[in-house]
Amino acid sequence: MEKVIQVDIEKCVGCRTCEVACSLKKTGRVYPSRSRIKVIRFEKRGEFHNYVPMVCQQCSTPLCMDACPLNAISKDPNTGAMIINEEACVGCRVCTVACPIGGVSLDPVTNVAFKCDLCNGDPECVKYCEPQAISYVPKDKLDLQTKRAKSKRFSELFLLKL
Numbered sequence: 001m002e003k004v005i006q007v008d009i010e011k012c013v014g015c016r017t018c019e020v021a022c023s024l025k026k027t028g029r030v031y032p033s034r035s036r037i038k039v040i041r042f043e044k045r046g047e048f049h050n051y052v053p054m055v056c057q058q059c060s061t062p063l064c065m066d067a068c069p070l071n072a073i074s075k076d077p078n079t080g081a082m083i084i085n086e087e088a089c090v091g092c093r094v095c096t097v098a099c100p101i102g103g104v105s106l107d108p109v110t111n112v113a114f115k116c117d118l119c120n121g122d123p124e125c126v127k128y129c130e131p132q133a134i135s136y137v138p139k140d141k142l143d144l145q146t147k148r149a150k151s152k153r154f155s156e157l158f159l160l161k162l
Contacts, residue, residue, distance in 0.1 A: 002080035002139045005037075005116065005123055007053050010153070011133035014039055014051035018125035018134060022116075025124040033108055036116040037125050037134075053134055055125070056103030056116040058082060064115070067098035072113070080139075081118040089113050 019035040027034050037055040062082045065073040072088035073095060075081070084095075084104075089112040095104045096113060104115045116123075118136075126136045 002058075003118070003121070003136050004058050004080075004139050004142070005055050005118070005126065006135050006137045006142065007055065008133050008135070009050055009052050011131045012039065012051040012053055013131050013133070014041060015130070017128050017130065018053055021124045021128040025119060026114075034114070036105075036114060038102075038105075053125075054102055055134070056082065056099075057101060058116075058118070063098040063100065064095035064104050064113075067094045069094060076117070079118045079121045082115065083117050084113050084115060086110065086112050086114075 016032065016039050018037045019032040019039060020030050022035040022037050023029070023031040023033075026036065037053055040052045040054050042050050042052060058081050062073070062075070065075070065082055068089075069092065070088050070090060072085045072090075073082050074085070076083050091106055091111040091113065093106055093113070096102075096106060098104075099115075104113050106112070107114045123134075123136050126134050129135075
């Protein structure tokens, strides 16, 4: 059963512990710019509005994988995560442009693309999110009603008239 990371923007307090946990797991040290999850702060006309943890959503139709000219991105058969083969990636950034939510980044040290790989089915960021703003749930649990509620709230928060 495939699972995905679910984000509840109502619960995120902007502590960035998820970034710390991810970078520590992936690089062996606290290096937030190399984290696979990024906490973005949104403002409305200069006023603080909300924090949003941005992470790869392991799309059903992965545009990053389709766009990669070197076929360096493949789907892990066990977790369903899109995995980047660092040996094959040349850092052309086509996948970063193709991703509609900014889930793919270029590593500032290795200069190759990187993204969430779901930590082989045990996401580190989820374990350390104290307010439980991020969770790891079966894809089929993300029903239409939940998606509609999140979509409505997202539009209320970020698509307001400026």
